[in-house]
Amino acid sequence: xxxxxxxxxxxxxxxxxxxxxxxxxxxxxxxxxxxxxxxxxxxxxxxxxxxxxxxxxxxxxxxxxxxxxxxxxxxxxxxxxxxxxxxxxxxxxxxxxxxxxxxxxxxxxxxxxxxxxxxxxxxxxxxxxxxxxxxxxxxxxxxxxxxxxxxxxxxxxxxxxxxxxxxxxxxxxxxxxxxxxxxxxxxxxxxxxxxxxxxxxxxxxxxxxxxxxxxxxxxxxxxxxxxxxxxxxxxxxxxxxxxxxxxxxxxxxxxxxxxxxxxxxxxxxxxxxxxxxxxxxxxxxxxxxxxxxxxxxxxxxxxxxxxxxxxxxxxxxxxxxxxxxxxxxxxxxxxxxxxxxxxxxxxxxxxxxxxxxxxxxxxxxxxxxxxxxxxxxxxxxxxxxxxxxxxxxxxxxxxxxxxxxxxxxxxxxxxxx
Amino acid sequence: xxxxxxxxxxxxxxxxxxxxxxxxxxxxxxxxxxxxxxxxxxxxxxxxxxxxxxxxxxxxxxxxxxxxxxxxxxxxxxxxxxxxxxxxxxxxxxxxxxxxxxxxxxxxxxxxxxxxxxxxxxxxxxxxxxxxxxxxxxxxxxxxxxxxxxxxxxxxxxxxxxxxxxxxxxxxxxxxxxxxxxxxxxxxxxxxxxxxxxxxxxxxxxxxxxxxxxxxxxxxxxxxxxxxxxxxxxxxxxxxxxxxxxxxxxxxxxxxxxxxxxxxxxxxxxxxxxxxxxxxxxxxxxxxxxxxxxxxxxxxxxxxxxxxxxxxxxxxxxxxxxxxxxxxxxxxxxxxxxxxxxxxxxxxxxxxxxxxxxxxxxxxxxx
Amino acid sequence: xxxxxxxxxxxxxxxxxxxxxxxxxxxxxxxxxxxxxxxxxxxxxxxxxxxxxxxxxxxxxxxxxxxxxxxxxxxxxxxxxxxxxxxxxxxxxxxxxxxxxxxxxxxxxxxxxxxxxxxxxxxxxxxxxxxxxxxxxxxxxxxxxxxx
Numbered sequence: 001x002x003x004x005x006x007x008x009x010x011x012x013x014x015x016x017x018x019x020x021x022x023x024x025x026x027x028x029x030x031x032x033x034x035x036x037x038x039x040x041x042x043x044x045x046x047x048x049x050x051x052x053x054x055x056x057x058x059x060x061x062x063x064x065x066x067x068x069x070x071x072x073x074x075x076x077x078x079x080x081x082x083x084x085x086x087x088x089x090x091x092x093x094x095x096x097x098x099x100x101x102x103x104x105x106x107x108x109x110x111x112x113x114x115x116x117x118x119x120x121x122x123x124x125x126x127x128x129x130x131x132x133x134x135x136x137x138x139x140x141x142x143x144x145x146x147x148x149x150x151x152x153x154x155x156x157x158x159x160x161x162x163x164x165x166x167x168x169x170x171x172x173x174x175x176x177x178x179x180x181x182x183x184x185x186x187x188x189x190x191x192x193x194x195x196x197x198x199x200x201x202x203x204x205x206x207x208x209x210x211x212x213x214x215x216x217x218x219x220x221x222x223x224x225x226x227x228x229x230x231x232x233x234x235x236x237x238x239x240x241x242x243x244x245x246x247x248x249x250x251x252x253x254x255x256x257x258x259x260x261x262x263x264x265x266x267x268x269x270x271x272x273x274x275x276x277x278x279x280x281x282x283x284x285x286x287x288x289x290x291x292x293x294x295x296x297x298x299x300x301x302x303x304x305x306x307x308x309x310x311x312x313x314x315x316x317x318x319x320x321x322x323x324x325x326x327x328x329x330x331x332x333x334x335x336x337x338x339x340x341x342x343x344x345x346x347x348x349x350x351x352x353x354x355x356x357x358x359x360x361x362x363x364x365x366x367x368x369x370x371x372x373x374x375x376x377x378x379x380x381x382x383x384x385x386x387x388x389x390x391x392x393x394x395x396x397x398x399x400x401x402x403x404x405x406x407x408x409x410x411x412x413x414x415x416x417x
Numbered sequence: 418x419x420x421x422x423x424x425x426x427x428x429x430x431x432x433x434x435x436x437x438x439x440x441x442x443x444x445x446x447x448x449x450x451x452x453x454x455x456x457x458x459x460x461x462x463x464x465x466x467x468x469x470x471x472x473x474x475x476x477x478x479x480x481x482x483x484x485x486x487x488x489x490x491x492x493x494x495x496x497x498x499x500x501x502x503x504x505x506x507x508x509x510x511x512x513x514x515x516x517x518x519x520x521x522x523x524x525x526x527x528x529x530x531x532x533x534x535x536x537x538x539x540x541x542x543x544x545x546x547x548x549x550x551x552x553x554x555x556x557x558x559x560x561x562x563x564x565x566x567x568x569x570x571x572x573x574x575x576x577x578x579x580x581x582x583x584x585x586x587x588x589x590x591x592x593x594x595x596x597x598x599x600x601x602x603x604x605x606x607x608x609x610x611x612x613x614x615x616x617x618x619x620x621x622x623x624x625x626x627x628x629x630x631x632x633x634x635x636x637x638x639x640x641x642x643x644x645x646x647x648x649x650x651x652x653x654x655x656x657x658x659x660x661x662x663x664x665x666x667x668x669x670x671x672x673x674x675x676x677x678x679x680x681x682x683x684x685x686x687x688x689x690x691x692x693x694x695x696x697x698x699x700x701x702x703x704x705x706x707x708x709x710x711x712x713x714x715x716x717x718x719x720x721x722x723x724x725x726x727x728x729x730x731x732x733x734x735x736x737x738x739x740x741x742x743x744x745x746x747x748x749x750x751x752x753x754x755x756x757x758x759x760x761x762x763x764x765x766x767x768x769x770x771x772x773x774x775x776x777x778x779x780x781x782x783x784x
Numbered sequence: 785x786x787x788x789x790x791x792x793x794x795x796x797x798x799x800x801x802x803x804x805x806x807x808x809x810x811x812x813x814x815x816x817x818x819x820x821x822x823x824x825x826x827x828x829x830x831x832x833x834x835x836x837x838x839x840x841x842x843x844x845x846x847x848x849x850x851x852x853x854x855x856x857x858x859x860x861x862x863x864x865x866x867x868x869x870x871x872x873x874x875x876x877x878x879x880x881x882x883x884x885x886x887x888x889x890x891x892x893x894x895x896x897x898x899x900x901x902x903x904x905x906x907x908x909x910x911x912x913x914x915x916x917x918x919x920x921x922x923x924x925x926x927x928x929x930x931x932x
Binding site: 382385389395 | 690
């Protein structure tokens with residue numbers, strides 16, 4: 001009778017196997033019981049390319065009984081955190097295997113030298129391993145917007161640990177990075193506007209080799225995008241001074257995670273709301289250096305004011321019905337040159353900044369002259385109009401007088417005929 | 418030498434010219450002068466009032482449009498992108514270009530307003546009744562011509578808004594059953610709105626439509642002279658002194674008032690010019706010309722489909738009915754009553770129509 | 785021309801004033817119209833798509849000027865090999881381009897892109913080259929006539 005029971009079980013299992021989906025062609029026993037995992041897995045990129053449960057977990061899928069999960073058949077069970085990186089690397093560091101998918105094969109090597117990798121080797125299992133960022137069964141490509149490793153999702157993924165005070169207590173590093181990043185100009189672009197061009201965590205800290213950049217390397221990290229600022233910083237007195245005093249270069253004035261749009265107020269303030277310092281934060285108000293700052297502020301303000309006046313006047317002319325395309329073109333040219341002024345100030349050289357400002361002002365003043373000529377014409381038009389209307393009114397009044405005269409006298413002629 | 422000079426000075430040049438012309442063209446200056454003087458002191462009909470000036474203003478505005486339009490046409494280039502640039506050139510670089518163009522723009526707006534006023538005056542005072550049915554038809558033809566003037570003129574600056582509103586309005590024509598496609602092809606000069614359309618519209622606007630308008634208006638005025646003014650109200654002929662010369666003086670005053678109005682509007686609200694037309698970029702808001710809004714909005718109010726009739730067919734059917742009713746109005750309203758206060762049905766329909774028209778013009782701001 | 789004392793009575797004075805008013809009004813209306821019909825000689829011409837955008841004197845050799853051609857900014861450069869005209873808008877993120885006189889290259893101040901006078905990308909993030917325009921110099925005036 002027991003034999004009959006087992007046969008019935010096998011038939012039942014066979015029926016179930018045919019009904020449930022399989023991880024690959026043919027009967028796949030894992031999915032009979034682990035159907036919820038299978039529904040997750042079937043959406044993953046691994047399932048698309050035909051990888052199966054056994055590649056990671058071992059075991060014998062053709063065996064419909066519980067002996068499929070025996071050590072003898074190579075079954076590994078739930079993979080421990082410590083062994084996950086090496087397990088993934090089995091394929092992902094295999095050049096021959098990954099070449100067909102055009103994937104990089106250096107993730108594991110880089111990960112080993114990262115903070116996460118080093119701590120893992122020391123026995124700290126709280127650090128991130130592959131599955132913490134890429135998920136376990138429903139792994140999608142990092143370019144898929146549904147993946148936690150997708151650029152716009154990464155800040156939240158990192159924040160899962162790095163914003164958890166209790167979790168990070170033993171490491172003695174701040175946990176406010178994500179909060180600050182959310183308010184920052186970079187964070188607003190990435191998280192609110194979905195702008196792929198702005199940096200998320202990996203763009204500055206690396207992906208698999210996550211490490212905070214060294215103090216003297218910051219200008220190269222920021223400079224990857226902010227190249228003009230970097231070029232100018234390199235030839236400024238700040239560069240050597242910061243190297244010698246181990247000052248955090250860009251971050252000391254602009255902040256790091258909480259960086260905001262730089263404004264002219266940075267020159268004349270002590271502390272900035274981006275978490276950084278203004279000129280007065282290091283230099284005394286009576287110092288030569290602060291004098292340079294004031295000069296730069298004056299030059300920038302001159303250029304900015306010139307462009308603002310030009311824009312305001314052009315708007316006025318447009319409201320009066322004038323065509324302002326030429327003026328807008330010149331204002332755009334002036335604004336383009338003005339765009340460079342922010343980066344160029346990093347050179348701390350009043351001469352260089354003055355040259356830039358002069359070019360801006362030449363164009364802005366041209367626009368002002370063009371618009372002023374138009375506004376003068378506007379005034380002339382109105383004056384001429386008033387004179388013309390007066391003449392017309394006089395003529396109308398005279399005609400009305402003549403009309404009255406004609407109405408009075410005309411009846412005589414009309415009665416005659 | 419001196420003798421010849423003396424002979425030249427002694428001759429009475431004015432007399433020579435006068436008799437010379439009289440003999441050659443078989444008329445007499447005296448007689449013609451007397452006729453003109455007699456005409457000038459002829460009294461104008463008693464029922465002539467300020468309401469009768471609408472038609473005269475229309476003629477004045479048309480002359481102004483003709484002169485300004487001809488001047489603009491000397492600089493305008495009727496080719497796709499150049500049209501816009503040439504108008505920009507007129508507005509910016511040519512002395513008084515902005516003034517001539519703005520006068521043309523405002524005169525056309527005033528023309529529409531006065532055409533509407535004239536239409537409603539005729540309608541309410543029953544001036545379409547026997548024997549003036551033919552006048553009514555001709556007047557409706559003029560109304561259609563004025564609409565076509567505005568429609569063709571609106572595309573000429575080749576701005577993005579005018580391009581796309583022309584595209585929309587002409588594609589609505591396609592929905593007319595049977596002949597819709599052919600009409601659209603004829604109007605557009607091609608499959609879509611393009612430089613072919615611009616050429617057609619330009620030629621219509623400055624040659625075909627003015628010629629038709631002048632001819633039809635000429636017939637219209639001749640008929641008015643022949644048939645006289647409608648006696649829609651009785652006026653007791655007391656000390657009546659309104660002669661033709663006084664009317665001409667009034668017209669003179671009107672010309673000055675019109676000019677004052679036109680140049681004031683031109684200085685304070687010059688004619689605008691949007692972006693250049695871009696067939697690849699449809700703007701978010703397309704606003705057809707204001708005088709086209711009634712047709713445009715009315716079209717939108719029709720349901721997309723009733724039974725087997727689609728929106729275009731429904732619109733074509735209902736507008737045909739309305740036009741037919743308008744045209745046949747003199748035959749439907751045959752009584753001798755002219756006073757609008759005593760013709761309640763006509764008055765009610767008229768006021769309802771006016772309210773509807775004003776509503777349709779102001780509703781919405783385009784797609 | 786009646787002498788002033790001939791028209792001293794009020795009626796004739798009003799008539800004379802009216803006549804003068806008519807003349808002035810005719811002048812008010814006629815003068816703009818006449819001025820309109822005679823185009824100024826020093827203004828740029830518009831002929832087909834051939835549009836005058838600058839005078840040769842405006843652009844010394846080695847320098848450039850950003851002009852508007854059909855409402856699009858175009859960089860006109862006076863190179864040693866002749867005049868070149870390329871689009872004045874960077875293909876990366878749309879900033880206005882400037883001419884770097886020292887390097888004799890087209891540069892974008894936003895992300896340090898550089899192009900040559902043929903519009904080809906020399907360095908930087910722009911993904912595409914700049915469109916080129918056909919330039920003609922006639923009688924000291926520079927004309928653009930559509931794309932090259």
